Amino acid sequence: MWLDPAFLLALTALALAMFALLVAWSMWRVSQRKLEAMSRLMRELTRSRDSYRKELEELQAGSIGMGKKLTELAAILGRLSEQQQELALKDPQSKLYSRAARMVQLGADIEEIMAECEMPRAEAELMLSLHKIKD
Known part of the structure; x- marks a missing residue:
């Protein structure tokens, strides 16, 4: 019975199938770990992006405020220049x-x-x- 070629063939097929399952399961575990690592990286990148977006919005708001202030100062400077010219003429x-x-x-x-x-x-x-x- 042990030396029966059909039995040896079936045993070899079973061993190959088990080996194939073991390799497939191992590859699945590796791909799962990669997927989890990529998910963690994606979450971290999303947090970084959101943080940078917030900083950019703050910078834009500051730039807008600075632009308004510069416009006000330019108007004041223009009025002062006009007053200075008037005084020089008087x-x-x-x-x-x-x-x-x-x-x-x-x-x-x-x-x-x-x-x-x-x-x-x-x-x-x-x-x-x-x-x-x-x-």
Whole structure:
């Protein structure tokens, strides 16, 4: 009976079937572990994406707020510039001081400033001193 070729063939077929089942089960376990690892990775990536999305939304809100603030500041700067021009037109003395400051920048001496701008010596000296402080 043990040496019967049909019995040996059946026993070999059974052993091969068991081996095939063992290999299939092993491959299934490996694929299950990979699937679980991929699921964990997917959840982690989703959390990261949500976190980055939230940060991006916060940055966008900050940028919008900053843009509004810059627009307000530009408007204020425009009004101040207009007021400064109005004051310069109303005050003829400021034209003389602007001219004197320009002359100082170009290297004029006290005598030239006094003569061209009809300015007393003390004011001309002050203009020269202020220019030296700026440099």
